[in-house]
Amino acid sequence: MLELAIKGSKRYYGWMAVLLGLAGIGFLVYLKQLDFGLGITGMNRDVTWGFYIANFTFLVGVAAGGVMVVLPYYLHDYKAYGKVTILGEFLAIASVVMCITFILVDLGQPMRVMNVLLYPTPNSVLFWDTIVLNGYLFLNLIIGWNVLEAERQGVHYQSWLKPLIYISIPWAVSIHTVTAYLYCGLPGRGFWLTAILAPRFLSSAFASGPALLILLCLVIRRVTNYDPGWKQIQSLAVTVAYAICINVFFLLCEVFVAFYSQIPEHMDHLKYLFVGLHGHGAYVPWMWASMTLMVIGIILLVNPVTRKNELTLIAACLCVFFGCWIDKGLGMISGGFVPNPLHEVNEYIPTPLEGLITIGVYALGFFVLSILFKIAVSVKEEVRA
């Protein structure tokens, strides 16, 4: 099927060239980082995880979000999703590829990464994260590829895939649960020390993942001869509506616990993010933008009139996607480190260089995504014809 990825229009090739160019720039800057060290980033002694880990965390969510089409299709036999399931699985693959790349570019000594497998350490959550992320990548590759191949041949997919499909559903939940456990099990980090962190991650995952999928489906409708279907998009929109409501509800739960208990360790991080602390507040406008975007997203998605209108649906999905991205990416990671354990405020501002590397990783991910979607769409067009 891979041959389908290299037979494309001029527009397709142009798009791929742009992505490769961006990935190439990112790679060159990464070489600089490899040579100099992580000192080219804005990270410091207090905020030791930055933009890379923030985007990693967000994209684990997008990857897990794919289960929102896989589950109804395979578990509830919701036939309509037959048209988009493969897209959800392939989006998950591309997201996990970006996640793993983000982890790699964040390491101080990337050439030693195999130490994680050479010295397996079950008490470290990062060890488990390595396992679940790679497992999820391979599960989706095997399932997605074989099911699509079978569809192309006009046969039912192999029966041995069924157990893998069932496993992939809780596995999707596991990747984001384990990713939340990276943070929420650390003593002395009041912002993350909350049992609701994994559920919160999952709710924002099930909002932002399907929101991106809706946008991608709309793009596919426009630029190819394959239609993932308006009904499918509408079902996804309902999923996004529920998930974003739950996400905001969970966030309000956090705010209540922190501010009603008045425990400083829990309040201070939220204060830093939303109103600033000790005169530092670089994230304040971002966090309010995030809240505004999510609220607009809720209004547009819950209201059936705006949900069923393509233009307002696009706006809603963009709001949800970027609202979650700011909240979970920027705020969640940086907010946990400020103030530091000695209650000092040292802010983190990403540098342009780490921005370029980040764009490079996204370009790589969208390159993989474009290849996979090209194949999927070509097969669907072929089968229909």
Place this chain on the structure above:
Amino acid sequence: MDTSRRRILQLLGLSAAALAAPPVFNALAKEAAAPAAEPKIGPGNEALKAKQWAMVIDTRKFKSEADVEPLVEACHTIHNVPHFDFKRWEIKWLWATEYQHAFSGTTSTRFIPDAVAHRPFLVLCNHCENPPCVRACPTQATFKRESDGIVMMDFHRCIGCRFCMAACPFGARSFNYRDPRPFIKETNQRFPTRMKGVVEKCSFCVERLAEGKMPACVEASGGKLTFGDLFDEGSEVRKLIQTNFTIRRKVNLGTEPSVYYIV
């Protein structure tokens, strides 16, 4: 057919002989060789031993920065800790901070005596009995030494993921954001320098304890710091803890820090 079968048998025989030969030769060689002293790595005879090393800091004896500087200097010089003017790349193993920062979240910091509020408080790795950094490390590059409870770092195994830094509730760890070597004033050849991309922190001077010496800061403190075995009833540190009111940083987190402060 016959010849080929014979050749295969011959080859099999030769292979078996080749496999069996090295151990035989080695055994013979060992017997023949003169009894040479094999190099051994480990603590010397004078090495100091303990079940759990601990430190008592008598903060009453620290009046100003001038009391702190020699200790920090001793530590950072011996351990090749680089000096950066750029704060983001800062590396520190031992440093002084104010009471309100050292004990943030631990004790009341309001209406305290001026003397306490302005006294420098030394902070360093607490070598916790239950260290969260060790729990978090995915490669066991940071580990708690069974024999004496020191939380150590293997600079050669560390992948630089900085999970330990997120896990440490005391901000005791530093990361090499760039090659530290050009920023070391005078390299101590008896202690390793680090490379970019790894985490480092105070090691309670394991390398000095192995030679029977007290940690560098303790030695430089002139009695302001006391170091000893927490689980030896007769040790200096135990006596100090028993006869003085001491506090530790963030005991509520359950990590059991091994650095005690007399305030």
